[in-house]
Amino acid sequence: MPLTLDGGREEPVAGLDANEVFQKYLGRLKEQIPTNQRMTLIHCPTFNFDSLNIVVARNRSYYVYPPTGLQCLKAALSDLDIEVDILDLNYLLLKKICETEDADYLDLTPLLDEYFDSNDVSVVGVSAGVTVSNVFDIERHPFVQTLNYLAAKGRYLVLTGGVIANNECHSLLRKDLTHFVFDGEAELKLRFFLGQWFGFEGHARTPGIYFKYENQILETREDRDVVDFKWDVITTYDNIPVEGYNEVGCLSPFSRMIGRESKYGTVQLVRGCRAHCTFCGVTPFMGAKVRHYSIDTVLSEIEFLVEERGVSHIEWLDDDLLVDREIAVQLFKKMIDRKFGVTWAANNGLIASSLDEELVRLMVESGCVGFRIGIESGNDQILRRIKKPASTTTLRKASKTLAKFPELFVVGCYIIGFQGERYEQILDTFKFSLEMNLSWSGFAVCQELQDSNVEGEFESDLENENPEGRKKITDFVPSKESTERAINPGKEQYDSIFDLPGDAIPSPEQLNEMWFAFNLFANYIYNKNLRRGGAPGKFIRWVQVIQLGYPCNAVISMFLYLAYLLDGQTANASDQLERTRNNLKESEYWVKRFKQYGLDRVMESSPEDSSGAQKILQEFRDRCDSMMECV
Ligand code: SF4
Structure with a gap:
């Protein structure tokens, strides 16, 4: 051979x-x-x-x-x-x-x-x-x-x-x-x-x-092996101090939103994913065959975690939890019957086209507090190119279904900067994130990695044979890339990202700037929960958690200040206003960012109540509307 x-x-x-x-x-x-x-x-x-x-x-x-x-x-x-x-x-x-x-x-x-x-x-x-x-x-x-x-x-x-x-x-x-x-x-x-x-x-x-x-x-050579998992995972918890993991970290913003003291665990129903998105490593790693653990095995593990280890929040590790609707329905019904009393989330993400009203209702009744959905792009051409199992039509339908469940916290996940993606296509994604009107929009930038498998003495041969072989795609969140958690720090001045020609292919630096602007606009300035009739408490619960990861971020503290005012929590609002002042005092970077988007207005004339907060938020939105007029 x-x-x-x-x-x-x-x-x-x-x-x-x-x-x-x-x-x-x-x-x-x-x-x-x-x-x-x-x-x-x-x-x-x-x-x-x-x-x-x-x-x-x-x-x-x-x-x-x-x-x-x-x-x-x-x-x-x-x-x-x-x-x-x-x-x-x-x-x-x-x-x-x-x-x-x-x-x-x-x-x-x-x-x-x-x-x-x-x-x-x-x-x-x-x-x-x-x-x-x-x-x-x-x-x-x-x-x-x-x-x-x-x-x-x-x-x-x-x-x-x-x-x-x-x-x-x-x-x-x-x-x-x-x-x-x-x-x-x-x-x-x-x-x-x-x-x-x-x-x-x-x-x-x-x-x-x-x-x-x-x-x-x-x-080694043989026909591909497919793992049909039949072993008992519960016995392996012997030396895993699962009840102490929440003392040193979290599973996701969802687990922290439930409360730091809440002990958590993870479970899995499905191995693999039905889709083959071009940027994702799940299917190449797990194989194309989707397999289910038995429902009874999953329920036993949840029961063990709850009763033996004191767990009260569960995170699904699945990449495609809802691939088989019937199995998912059975699982959620049995979770309801067994009255585990756990909350759960799906931070790995669900496929939006699988969400229908009956299923989402069962999810909520079985303890679901929130999940991510992979939207990736608001441009159908890009969605087809990356082989996403979704179109803007199916995603809009999911958005309508989810609007019926305001108790859920749903994060739409988007990627900008796919190879060759034009500025106008990226803008479609941003506009679509506003249209989806979910609880939060998680933006990431697509990054091409140097394939370190291709180097040294073999480099030139492989380049000749397969130039595409050098490319590996991953997505990243720019704000997590540095200890200071700043985007393009050290620049004298930040250029507007809204006046690029539509057919421009943005540079990595411009993509980072777009990430900053999209995150600011979609999650803060235009956030539905900071508008009249919104639920500022929901915004506060999530952003408080985000703030733990970005303690010096002046945008976060400033919008928390406004949200607390909207929610009538004036003492907490004062704390966040003070924190914003300190964050600005400590960081020239945040001073420049505030000026760039006119946020410094709040520091000059700080509102003291809900109507003042609403007024200034409307001013921000008007200003952003005019910044985006040309797009
Ligand atoms: S649907 Fe999600 S997990 Fe499945 S291949 Fe696409 S990105 Fe990966």
Whole structure:
């Protein structure tokens, strides 16, 4: 059988096939690495080490998810004669930041030493989590740091998996940071691999285990494995302190909106997604086949979390929770019958076309407080191009349905700056976000990443073969990219983004400016809950949470001040006005931003009651209307 090399080129090597080379390589490693029947799975920190903000961490604003993916792997290995432990570095590091003073939190060595000095294991699996990409561009990236630590010890068999490991597969192997990379869902691959390593019989061979042999990147060959998950995840909670995760972080703004003291957990009904959006890694990673966990299994896990671990808020990890309407209906009905008393949210997002009134009603009755929906674009041409399972027509229909459920907090998610996207198409997205009239609009900028798998000695060949192969697409929120959480800081003056020619393709800097303007306009100035007849309390509950992540943001404090006035909470309004003054005093950046959009008017003549707040908000809207007149 031919070997697969970089870029899919196939060449025979010394008459051996990839699977034979795999066995040979394992044999070689067994001679070098001491073996015992103990394995540790590491969940790396998922926040960006380049922009760590200690205040934000201590506000418990970073995401701390239970390591569900690793728990699934542990469950899948439960019948093998191996002791498997999970080391949740994300949780431990945030706990350390919250509880101790330390000069250098971002050095993971003390945490790793503490663990490995007292745990004698021979196999270590490392997952990078999903939120931090560009691993080799970020100083002390936690994933790379962990792998360097293990490589320096030289006594562990190191396995890697997860989205980031898959993206960086070839680079990780070439740099000798891992022995094997597991592609996509890893349960069956790991069972096969450990069977080979420890000598357990009867585990079918799988494809998708990458390794480096004599300077070539190879992959085991077999028909694609599809994981039909049948194992019991509940048993894996033994060493997961799930009841303490809310003490060091949150799951999403939804979980924080419920209250910091609310213990939370995660569950999953569906693996995979029916769609194939071009910018999204879910389907390539999970495979095209959508699978359901049994409803009873999911209900048992919720019951366990609620009754045994005190959890009162649940987050669905699904990428397509509503793919099978009948199953979703049954699930929500049973949740209602079982009276779990939990709230739940779907921060990963729901597909809008699946929302109908009966289903949404059941969602609300079963505890739903809110969710995101992936809208991405307000331009049908772009929606078709990115293969989004939606059109502006179906999205408008969803908006009408959702308007009947004002108790829900629904965030519409948009991406601007797709490759070749014209300014006029981006403006369609902004205008559509206003038309959708949801509780919040989450904008992100599309970013093309350098593919670090394509480098070094193979670079020129691959560029010639497949120039598109260098492109990886991701989306990011510009305000999270720096510790100060500012957009294009340091500029003398900010240009208007509303006078570009319609056919212009905006630069990355212009896209960041658009992100700033769209976020300000859609979420603050035009927010439906700050208009007459709106629900300022709903705005306050959400924006209070956002403020924990952006404590120095003067726009947030200023609009919270106005919202509190609208809601009749004058003491809280005064606090936020004072906070705005301080934020402006501390930051030339925010002074310039206030001037740019005429927000400084509030500081010159600050309203003292609801009607004053309403008047100034209307002035803002009039001013923005005139700024946008030309578009
Ligand atoms: S619908 Fe969502 S999860 Fe599914 S492929 Fe598209 S972006 Fe990804």
